[in-house]
Amino acid sequence: MAFNLLVNNLQYSVDVEPETPLLWVLRDSIGLTGTKYGCGIGQCGACTVLIDGVAVRSCQRQAERAIGARITTIEGLSADGTHPVQLAWKEFDVPQCGSCHSGQILAAVALLSKRPKPTDAEIDAQMTNACRCGTYHRIRQAIHRAATLRG
Amino acid sequence: MKTKAEMNDMNRREFLSTSAAVGGAMVLGFWVPPESAQAQAGAAADQAVRPEPWYRDAVVPEINAWLTIGPDDTVTIRISQVDLGTGVMTTNAMIVAEELQCDWSKVRSEYASANRDAIEKAPEWTLKVPGKGAHDPAGGGLPTELANEKGVYRRMGVGSSGNIREGRYYMQLAGAEARERLLLAAANELNVPVSELVAKDSVITHAKSNRKMTYGAIAAKAAQTPLPDPLKIKIKPPDQWKLMGTEQKNRDVPVKVTGAAKYAIDIRLPGMLYAAVKCCPVWGGDVKSYNFDAIKNRPGVHSVVRLPLDPKAKEALGRTTKDGFYSGGVAVIADSWWHAKTALDAMPIEWDRGPGGGVSSATLLQSHLATLHDAGKVIVNEGDVDAAMGHAAKLVEATYTVPYVRRARMEPGNATVLVTDNRVDMWVGDQQPQRSLEKAAMLTGLAKANVHLHLCYLGGGYGSSGNGPQAEHAVFIANAMRGRPVKTLWSREEDWGIGSTYSPLGLFTGKAALDAEGWPIAMDMHYCTTVGVAWPADSRGLAMPPYWVPNYRLHQHIARSHIPAGRVRSTGARHNTFYMESFIDELAHAAGKDPYEYRRELISRNPPENQENRFIGTGVGGFRYRDDWLRALDMVAKMSDWGKPLPEGWARGIAIDDRRRGVGRGTGRQGTICAEVHTVEVTKRGQVILHRVDVVFEQGFSLVNPLTVRKNIEGQIAWGFTDALYQEITIENGQGVEVNFDKYPVSRMREYPKEVNIAFLKTNKWIEGVGEEAIPTITPAIYNAVFKVTGKRIRSVPLKSHDLSWG
Numbered sequence: 001m002a003f004n005l006l007v008n009n010l011q012y013s014v015d016v017e018p019e020t021p022l023l024w025v026l027r028d029s030i031g032l033t034g035t036k037y038g039c040g041i042g043q044c045g046a047c048t049v050l051i052d053g054v055a056v057r058s059c060q061r062q063a064e065r066a067i068g069a070r071i072t073t074i075e076g077l078s079a080d081g082t083h084p085v086q087l088a089w090k091e092f093d094v095p096q097c098g099s100c101h102s103g104q105i106l107a108a109v110a111l112l113s114k115r116p117k118p119t120d121a122e123i124d125a126q127m128t129n130a131c132r133c134g135t136y137h138r139i140r141q142a143i144h145r146a147a148t149l150r151g
Numbered sequence: 152m153k154t155k156a157e158m159n160d161m162n163r164r165e166f167l168s169t170s171a172a173v174g175g176a177m178v179l180g181f182w183v184p185p186e187s188a189q190a191q192a193g194a195a196a197d198q199a200v201r202p203e204p205w206y207r208d209a210v211v212p213e214i215n216a217w218l219t220i221g222p223d224d225t226v227t228i229r230i231s232q233v234d235l236g237t238g239v240m241t242t243n244a245m246i247v248a249e250e251l252q253c254d255w256s257k258v259r260s261e262y263a264s265a266n267r268d269a270i271e272k273a274p275e276w277t278l279k280v281p282g283k284g285a286h287d288p289a290g291g292g293l294p295t296e297l298a299n300e301k302g303v304y305r306r307m308g309v310g311s312s313g314n315i316r317e318g319r320y321y322m323q324l325a326g327a328e329a330r331e332r333l334l335l336a337a338a339n340e341l342n343v344p345v346s347e348l349v350a351k352d353s354v355i356t357h358a359k360s361n362r363k364m365t366y367g368a369i370a371a372k373a374a375q376t377p378l379p380d381p382l383k384i385k386i387k388p389p390d391q392w393k394l395m396g397t398e399q400k401n402r403d404v405p406v407k408v409t410g411a412a413k414y415a416i417d418i419r420l421p422g423m424l425y426a427a428v429k430c431c432p433v434w435g436g437d438v439k440s441y442n443f444d445a446i447k448n449r450p451g452v453h454s455v456v457r458l459p460l461d462p463k464a465k466e467a468l469g470r471t472t473k474d475g476f477y478s479g480g481v482a483v484i485a486d487s488w489w490h491a492k493t494a495l496d497a498m499p500i501e502w503d504r505g506p507g508g509g510v511s512s513a514t515l516l517q518s519h520l521a522t523l524h525d526a527g528k529v530i531v532n533e534g535d536v537d538a539a540m541g542h543a544a545k546l547v548e549a550t551y552t553v554p555y556v557r558r559a560r561m562e563p564g565n566a567t568v569l570v571t572d573n574r575v576d577m578w579v580g581d582q583q584p585q586r587s588l589e590k591a592a593m594l595t596g597l598a599k600a601n602v603h604l605h606l607c608y609l610g611g612g613y614g615s616s617g618n619g620p621q622a623e624h625a626v627f628i629a630n631a632m633r634g635r636p637v638k639t640l641w642s643r644e645e646d647w648g649i650g651s652t653y654s655p656l657g658l659f660t661g662k663a664a665l666d667a668e669g670w671p672i673a674m675d676m677h678y679c680t681t682v683g684v685a686w687p688a689d690s691r692g693l694a695m696p697p698y699w700v701p702n703y704r705l706h707q708h709i710a711r712s713h714i715p716a717g718r719v720r721s722t723g724a725r726h727n728t729f730y731m732e733s734f735i736d737e738l739a740h741a742a743g744k745d746p747y748e749y750r751r752e753l754i755s756r757n758p759p760e761n762q763e764n765r766f767i768g769t770g771v772g773g774f775r776y777r778d779d780w781l782r783a784l785d786m787v788a789k790m791s792d793w794g795k796p797l798p799e800g801w802a803r804g805i806a807i808d809d810r811r812r813g814v815g816r817g818t819g820r821q822g823t824i825c826a827e828v829h830t831v832e833v834t835k836r837g838q839v840i841l842h843r844v845d846v847v848f849e850q851g852f853s854l855v856n857p858l859t860v861r862k863n864i865e866g867q868i869a870w871g872f873t874d875a876l877y878q879e880i881t882i883e884n885g886q887g888v889e890v891n892f893d894k895y896p897v898s899r900m901r902e903y904p905k906e907v908n909i910a911f912l913k914t915n916k917w918i919e920g921v922g923e924e925a926i927p928t929i930t931p932a933i934y935n936a937v938f939k940v941t942g943k944r945i946r947s948v949p950l951k952s953h954d955l956s957w958g
Contacts, residue, residue: 016487017450024489028425033417034410036610038561039643043892046561074410081409089408093400093858096236096866098407099414099561099610124901130892132561132611133236134869136903138862 003067007032008076018064023047025063026073034074034102038130045129048103049073055110074102077109084149085109088142096133103129108143117147199259199402200240202411205578205605206264212370214332216263216271216303217247217325220370224353226253229263231304231322232314233582234403235612236866237922238859239314241402243322245856246315249395250326250387253366254353260402262606265584268302269599276328276381277305277321285821285916288852289388291320292917293821302585309582309612310718312823312920315855323386329373331384336373337364389853398858403608415607418567418578420636424453426628427491428641429500430480432648433885435465435713436505437479446483446498451490455498456482456631458624465505467713472590476620477715478505478649482628488640507713507885515656515681515882516552519710523550523660523677527706531694534702539673543664547741549734552947553657553726554879555887558719559897562610563646564621568629569636570595575602575629576636579622580609587622594626613720613870621650647890652717653880656681657726658708661734663700669742670753671700678730679708680723682716689723692731692927695812697780699756714882720870721926724810728927729934729948732806736935737944746935747788747805754780776809776824779914783807783826783847790908791828791845800958801832801842804936806928809849811919823918824849827928830906831936837955839876839937843906844868846925850911851918857911864909864925871929873898876950 002015007030014029021040026032026049035058038046042060049058050072077083081090085108095101104127111118111126118126123143131139206229211221219227228247234240240260248258282290294317300306306317330350337355338345341362349356353366378384389396406412431437437460446452460479461470470477483498485491540546566579568591575591584604592599625639641650657680664673678693693705719725739749757777784807788794791803809822830843846864854860877896881888889895934945941957
């Protein structure tokens with residue numbers, strides 16, 4: 001079945017079974033591979049994207065349920081890696097292997113849109129994505145920094 | 152379908168536009184492909200590493216295999232190790248650039264070529280380690296794994312925290328050799344003696360005649376100018392370093408925060424098919440039957456490939472690659488991975504679970520515990536343990552167990568492979584590219600020279616990536632589909648099920664005799680490791696304990712099972728440091744002494760530092776770095792406010808190790824000392840909160856990039872904490888039960904300690920490594936703190952299995 005998805009401000013026509021997880025439509029049909037596959041059961045958060053500004057685990061969202069919504073992937077966050085969260089991530093040299101950080105960054109963007117100056121407790125509560133390299137120390141610092149960069 | 156040559160020459164734009172169409176999505180209206188935007192952004196400023204990090208043949212002068220220099224002075228450095236997130240894309244470039252004396256802002260990094268390594272011999276000047284070993288600051292340290300690494304890039308495999316230990320000297324030499332050739336070529340050009348030239352920041356200056364020449368201008372000539380005696384090249388000791396030893400941010404971070412970085416899982420090729428794999432979840436098991444007809448008409452399904460069981464695996468003897476895999480299975484091939492996976496899930500498969508099908512971790516543990524009562528193999532026997540036991544004022548005996556765990560890297564195993572009749576192309580994130588290249592040649596029957604690995608970023612390694620059946624499955628499947636590229640991707644469950652090996656189950660029983668003052672006069676220790684196959688019965692930390700005891704005996708027990716054991720970050724120290732650092736804490740408690748002071752006294756009682764006495768004949772202990780250990784211990788105690796009051800329910804736990812002590816007793820391995828204090832709260836209901844971690848980490852003469860080391864240690868804290876609290880693979884009916892993050896949690900943000908203090912300890916040697924040395928001490932330090940709060944001595948990992956409520 002063909003339908004349209006609005007991803008990073010572009011309309012894509014995709015021809016997939018409507019129940020296909022959004023993750024695989026983004027990665028394999030549209031070619032936006034910045035969104036990662038980690039567990040397929042909504043646990044790890046590597047596949048986090050924004051749907052209407054809310055952080056969503058795209059492996060658990062059927063593609064048809066994203067029709068009409070504004071989907072933002074890591075590729076759509078900025079044209080040049082200069083979103084405040086990306087800048088803060090670079091300043092604190094956050095990623096190690098990096099494969100969870102598309103999701104971490106989008107989770108942080110969603111957090112900051114709700115809580116522009118988050119406390120440590122708010123960061124603890126909202127940042128639930130797994131990082132096996134254990135970069136949490138720097139993620140926390142970078143989120144505080146991004147909060148100031150956003151002004 | 153394009154030919155191979157066309158594929159290789161295909162430019163980036165064509166690749167992207169073709170792959171966008173292949174996926175089945177059409178873009179409506181005008182748009183700019185996101186990848187192009189990133190490419191522009193990356194090219195603009197800070198992109199020292201491309202989104203596609205793999206090797207390219209040089210189009211500008213290549214001075215030696217390690218580096219090329221363009222006319223604009225851009226230096227491209229080939230990185231011979233895979234960056235698992237450890238920062239070698241940056242650190243190794245620093246090493247080469249230091250000696251090259253080039254402009255660091257113009258340095259780019261890309262991976263070295265495993266193919267080239269397979270066909271090109273290492274130049275003679277990289278073979279000999281300069282200097283006098285681990286204690287010579289002007290030398291190359293003490294590499295231990297280079298004997299068989301004779302290819303041009305020497306050791307490409309990543310493991311044992313060995314990047315700097317093994318490779319620093321030849322990377323320094325590579326930079327120095329290129330610098331000397333640039334100088335020689337410039338001297339010829341300017342008709343002056345080399346000794347009158349100075350090389351700095353990619354410019355060669357002849358002060359007398361006030362002439363300058365850029366590296367870019369002389370590179371082509373330098374490429375044609377051999378050195379008369381390259382064996383005379385010297386490397387710089389740390390006191391001459393300018394770039395090495397400074398904190399440099401990881402150069403691949405900019406492409407990792409935009410989603411541009413290409414991991415192997417992200418590779419998309421024209422005409423590419425996708426494979427999903429299911430193998431018998433019991434190692435040594437096989438497929439009894441499957442019914443492809445039942446799914447062949449599902450959307451997008453293309454074909455099925457049978458993955459054979461290696462007969463040796465069936466006998467729990469390992470495997471040969473050529474003859475098959477740890478367990479037999481099937482792959483379904485389709486036009487998308489989701490189609491392949493859902494079809495595979497729907498396909499009826501009957502398993503032959505093989506000889507391991509009845510095994511559980513409970514039965515393994517029972518039978519292995521029984522073996523601990525035997526004498527086993529006595530591998531250390533100092534003094535007269537039995538006689539001394541008779542004089543004990545107090546006896547302490549305790550048994551510890553450590554479960555199977557796995558690496559749980561973020562990126563499930565995958566590789567994209569195109570096999571044609573005369574060439575293999577593989578896109579893979581691989582810790583062992585040389586081995587995978589050899590295996591690909593073996594599986595396809597093609598020559599190694601015709602196998603090309605395009606090394607990608609990889610989502611964690613921790614001991615495994617690529618080093619095992621992941622790349623082999625992909626090659627095997629693509630070989631059955633010759634002419635079409637196939638991306639083979641394991642589901643998370645497949646990756647954790649049989650994808651690779653587990654860190655083995657371990658058991659330990661210690662018995663100590665204490666004198667009237669509580670000091671040990673004898674220890675009788677038994678350890679058992681379930682080795683599976685190909686696992687050294689690792690005695691590190693136990694064969695040469697750092698604590699002085701005049702009578703010491705160590706018994707080794709090896710239990711086999713069908714579960715292949717493998718290297719997981721921190722390897723044998725995960726077990727042995729837990730045993731030793733818990734047991735010594737128990738002895739301190741039995742003696743009524745402070746655990747820091749108790750350790751300190753017993754380390755001090757060793758004979759003083761003596762270079763002749765790496766290990767000694769009477770009693771155990773007496774080691775070269777005794778005083779460094781004491782400094783580390785004192786430093787961490789001071790840093791952590793050891794002894795100062797804490798709120799109710801809080802406590803500090805301490806542990807120290809070097810992760811190497813006693814590896815191959817007598818081989819003189821150096822280790823890296825790490826001492827830690829963990830400040831832990833245990834609520835009355837038994838919840839464990841890690842508040843603060845203080846780490847003293849040995850840096851030796853110098854670290855190369857202290858920032859990456861700091862980051863690595865920060866990460867190791869999360870790793871070790873997860874190990875201590877949660878991680879356990881239980882075996883039931885021969886297979887691992889925890890095969891996804893729901894049952895095998897990894898620590899999250901909320902659990903990460905709010906305060907982490909890391910201090911580096913300078914010592915007079917080259918350390919062994921940094922990638923896992925802070926991990927082994929974490930579990931015992933946390934458990935020692937938990938004991939202090941709750942009075943409960945935890946002797947089996949992980950904590951989640953214990954009721955820690957108190958008060």
